[in-house]
Amino acid sequence: MLLIKNANVITLSPTRPRAEAILIEDGRIKAVGSMAEVSLLAPKSAELLDLQGKTVLPGFxxxxxxxILYAFFLLNLDLNGMRSMQELLGCMRSKAAEAAPDQWLMGLRFNEEGITEQRLPTMAELDAAAPQHPTLVLRYCGHLAIANSPALALAGISHDTPNPHGGEIERDSSGKLTGVLRETAISLVTDQIPPPDFExxxxxxxxxxxxxxxxxxxxxxxxxxxxxxxxxxxxxxxxxxxxxxxxxxxxxxxxxxxxxxxxxxxxxxxxxxxxxxxxxxxxxxxxxxxxxxxxxxxxxxxxxxxxxxxxxxxxxxxxxxxxxxxxxxxxxxxxxxxxxxxxxxxxxxxxxxxxxxxxxxxxxxxxxxxxxxxxxxxxxxxxxxxxxxxxxxxxxxxxxxxxxxxxxxxxxxxxxxxxxxxxxxxxxxxxxxxxxxxxxxxxxxxxxxxxxxxxxxxxxxxxxxxxxxxxxxxxxxxxxxxxxxxxxxxxxxxxxxxxxxxxxxxxxxxxxxxxxxxxxxxxxxxxxx
Structure with missing residues (x-):
């Protein structure tokens, strides 16, 4: 058994909103109440956890x-803290310099609203930052991404590639690719990325x-x-x-x-x-x-x-x-x-x-x-x-x-x-x-x-x-x-x-x-x- 004592317990139960102690046995709550009430039910062998007034709530x-996507994100560049386009592109250049030729680069959680320029990087900028590496920058919402030319080429995306159902391959007014992909179009590129190392x-x-x-x-x-x-x-x-x-x-x-x-x-x-x-x-x-x-x-x-x-x-x-x-x-x-x-x-x-x-x-x-x-x-x-x-x-x-x-x-x-x-x-x-x-x-x-x-x-x-x-x-x-x-x-x-x-x-x-x-x-x- 475990006796949690000297706690400020917020039970969220209407019958007893507050308590001071909790007795736990076999993974479940055996008792909850005042120190005096719960201590009477705890054997001398019970393990003690003195919280010294800290607050206990039901687990979140x-x-x-x-x-699984969370774990995958931990293996790639987190761009959420970028404050300027220069910082973003510098980060991509540094990563490209460390990577083997043709290795994929992925930057995740990019928020264009958080940088000085308040815009997305262009395909040309990503090409210049990582010319030999297929690169994808995913907006933090996960519903929009920007790919460079090597990434689009590997995905077989050209100016005449039709939009997939439920997605959009963005083109400019002249019909040229911008590198921006929305919704299911993103998968055309991510499908080319090899799975991560198992370990x-x-x-x-x-x-x-x-x-x-x-x-x-x-x-x-x-x-x-x-x-x-x-x-x-x-x-x-x-x-x-x-x-x-x-x-x-x-x-x-x-x-x-x-x-x-x-x-x-x-x-x-x-x-x-x-x-x-x-x-x-x-x-x-x-x-x-x-x-x-x-x-x-x-x-x-x-x-x-x-x-x-x-x-x-x-x-x-x-x-x-x-x-x-x-x-x-x-x-x-x-x-x-x-x-x-x-x-x-x-x-x-x-x-x-x-x-x-x-x-x-x-x-x-x-x-x-x-x-x-x-x-x-x-x-x-x-x-x-x-x-x-x-x-x-x-x-x-x-x-x-x-x-x-x-x-x-x-x-x-x-x-x-x-x-x-x-x-x-x-x-x-x-x-x-x-x-x-x-x-x-x-x-x-x-x-x-x-x-x-x-x-x-x-x-x-x-x-x-x-x-x-x-x-x-x-x-x-x-x-x-x-x-x-x-x-x-x-x-x-x-x-x-x-x-x-x-x-x-x-x-x-x-x-x-x-x-x-x-x-x-x-x-x-x-x-x-």
């Missing part, structure tokens, strides 16, 4: 991330989950590809095998969201070693994940009206309506949970109408279908989502990273962006994630962003407790796990996070000053500062 759940990847995978543990994350709703239909391109075929190889080294509990085109792909995984439906499972196969449109940053989220700073663009649909309806209906009628990516308002409208028909045409059930992102959601769509009993799976770190430029993208539509307060006011369940590696996976950053809003539709700010619940109680509900996770109560899993201070009494602007001191899964410490 990361509700939307790409774990290097395994090390990156272990680092990925160690980082998550340091953020207080005890459960992960992780997105995996089963084919080349997704951000990893043909490398997506390897994601399931990669996770199987890493499985025994992952300390968090996994709820896998599977990108698929057929229900049989998910059924096959549910018959594999990756699916354990037991309440204390370390890995289970959960929703069918479908990506429908792009991103606001790449002007590819599907909007009713053109972007305010790109009046000729309204986004890119990755599926036809018929294809989308076929998948949604198949999942719903087979009793599967859906997790559907919708960022633009028009895309959300299309998906809600398809879901409404599927739900109306079937017997009532507790489907808990999820809308992933739900970024631009005007009031009428918020009400429609409530009518359909949907869960809104949101990524508050987007507020932090987009705050300097998203106003010019959307104009007056900014009031409908990440409308967290409206979701809760309407009575929707809202769980929180990050879309890592696109954004930082730190739940404390997400909580800070959801509470402070940083000038992005400030009227949509939510309370600190509501923000914490996105990563705890509501996250558990979103995975049908509310009986074992989300609150600190007797009988539930001993998945806990220890913070340096009490978030509920911390000024909102100081929430980022809190630190994760310890993370426990099943009563075992997986991170300690």
């Amino acid at each position: 759940t990361e509700c939307h991330m790409h774990p 290097a990847f395994m090390q990156a995978g272990e680092r990925t989950f160690a980082q998550l543990a340091s953020y207080g994350i005890t459960s992960v709703h992780g997105i995996l590809q089963t084919s080349d239909a997704g951000p990893s391109g043909k490398l997506g075929y390897l994601e399931i095998s990669a996770l199987k190889a890493l499985h025994d080294k992952i300390p968090q509990r996994l709820n896998l969201m599977i990108m698929a085109t057929e229900a049989s792909q998910i059924e096959e995984l549910r018959a594999s070693e990756l699916h354990d439906p037991a309440p204390d499972s370390m890995c289970k196969v959960g929703p069918w994940k479908i990506i429908c449109d792009g991103s606001l940053g790449g002007h590819s989220a599907v909007m009713f009206k053109p972007y305010s700073d790109a009046p000729n663009m309204t986004g890119i649909k990755l599926w036809t309506d018929d294809e989308l309806e076929r998948m949604i209906r198949e999942a719903h009628f087979k009793g599967m949970q859906l997790a559907v990516h919708c960022i633009g308002d028009r895309m959300l409208h299309i998906v809600l109408e398809i879901l409404a028909k599927a739900i109306a045409d079937s017997p009532p059930r507790d489907h808990r279908h999820r809308i992933e992102h739900a970024s631009v959601a005007p009031p009428e769509l918020v009400r429609r989502a409530k009518e359909l009993g949907l869960i809104m799976s949101v990524q508050p770190p987007f507020i932090y990273s987009e705050r300097s430029w998203v106003h010019k993208r959307l104009g007056e539509r900014i009031s409908s962006l990440y409308p967290f307060h409206s979701f809760l006011e309407e009575g929707l369940t809202m769980c929180g994630g990050s879309d890592a590696p696109v954004e930082s996976a730190e739940p404390l950053l997400g909580i800070y962003s959801a509470v402070n809003r940083l000038g992005v539709a400030p009227e949509q700010a939510i309370s600190i407790e509501d923000a914490i619940r996105m990563y705890t109680t509501h996250a558990a509900y979103a995975a049908f796990e509310e009986s074992v996770k989300g609150t600190i109560e007797t009988g539930k899993l001993a998945d806990l996070v220890v913070l340096s201070g009490d978030p509920l009494s911390t000024p909102p602007e100081r929430l980022r000053d809190l630190s994760v001191e310890m993370t426990l899964v099943g009563g075992k410490v997986i991170f300690s500062r």
